[in-house]
Amino acid sequence: MTVTPADRARGIEPGAPVKVAASGGTVTDVVVTDDKGAKVPGTVKDGVWTPASRLGLDSAYSVRSVVTLADGRAQTATSSFRTLKPEATAKYTLLPSDDTVGVGMPAIVQFASSVKTPQQRAEVERSMKVTTEPAVEGSWGWLDDRQLMWRPKDYWKPGTKVTMDARLAGLQTGEGKYVGRNDTKTFTIGRSQVSTVDMKTHHLTVVRDGQQVKNIPVTTGKPGFITRSGTKVIMEKVGAMTMDSATVGIPKGNPEYYKLDTKWNMRITWTGEFLHAAPWSQWAQGRRNVSHGCTNMGLDDARWMFESSMVGDVVQFTGSDRPFKPTEGIGVWQYSWPQWQQQSALR
Structure with a gap:
């Protein structure tokens, strides 16, 4: 009887099967137990025991193999092995x-x-x-x-x-x-809430459960800081935060540098785009695009949007020639359904 892994083997892959080969008999059972003596779930076919799920890392296991001889007698062998310890x-x-x-x-x-x-x-x-x-x-x-x-x-x-x-x-x-x-x-x-920001008309419309419930004047990114077009998803909500442009590549000393305390912030990209209150740009909201890429609203409108939104809400942006790249946020809706299916590693 030959058992693989060999007795006292170490560094075994967690998903590796246990193989038992017998000369002069038929393998009728293979039982694997953990270091507490509990039977590990698995299946046996043609002398190969396959675990129902991967074994634990850096863990000890015992194997009991049973071979039935031609005359009906059973012969048993025991062995042990240890799975690998990852680096x-x-x-x-x-x-x-x-x-x-x-x-x-x-x-x-x-x-x-x-x-x-x-x-x-x-x-x-x-x-x-x-x-x-x-x-x-x-x-x-x-x-x-x-x-x-x-x-x-x-x-x-x-x-x-x-x-x-x-x-x-x-x-x-x-x-x-x-x-x-x-x-x-x-x-x-x-509930369903899908909003649309039209960067050409400078308005945000909110549709909840199929009905428009709000139209908000906004300002988005100015030339050089154009807001990305595409379908984004609210990733987090932060009531108050400090926005420092150094974190998005605009360092101190740059004429465009800013460090501002903001309220009612809803993140929609990892690259620094938020929906948020910006009372300093209220003069431009509904008229011009003057921000560094965020979607600015007045305090009351931003608070309403913040309180009415949840993580996972959709915000669609139209009106710029700068595309939102899928990896810049939760970009799954930037793909058509056939395109998304092709993103699977099983295709």
Whole structure:
């Protein structure tokens, strides 16, 4: 009887099968137990035991193999092995963090570091599951090698319940780098709110559950700081913050440098675009574009927008020739449905 991994082997891959070969008999059972003696779920076929899910990292396991001889007698062998200890642990977060979100929010797996190869990204997808109530057609896709997102074909229907199940523990994402844990996340889709910013007419219209509820005069990016056109998603809300242009490449000493305390801020890109109150530009709102790329509103309008919005709400921008790149925010809606499906590593 020959067992692979060999007895006392170390550094074994967490997803590796246990293979038992027998001469003069038939392998009838293979049982794997952890260091506490608990049976590890798995299936046995033709002398190969395959784990139901990847084994733990840097963990010890015992194998009991049973071979039935031609005369009916059973012969048993025992062995042990230890899985590998990774050089680095791959960390990830399931998003959104909010329990109730807008109709544009995808289910997100955000890795802290890159998932290096197409094969590894495909294995990440195979290890993820999204369940929706009611059932919704959707697809996984990668924005880059750290961001995996699942979006429905069209915007979510209000009330949809979404559950993400990440069975990623033991998965390799780079040289010597493995995921250390599994996770789950559930969120619910709230009411529908889709806003449109027309940068040529300088107005923001808010449509909730199919009905226009607000029309707000705004100002957007001036020449040299043009606001991006495209379909964006509110990523976070911050009641008060200090905006320092040095964080977006406009340093102190530059004539365009600014450092301002702002209220009612709604982030829509990682590159510094927000919807927010800007009483200093109220003279231009509804008339001209004078901002550094943000969408400026008066204090009362911004407060109304802030209180009426949630993370995941859609904001569509039209009227500029500067496109919003998908990686600059939650850019899943910048793709048509066929294009988005092609972002999957399984295509």
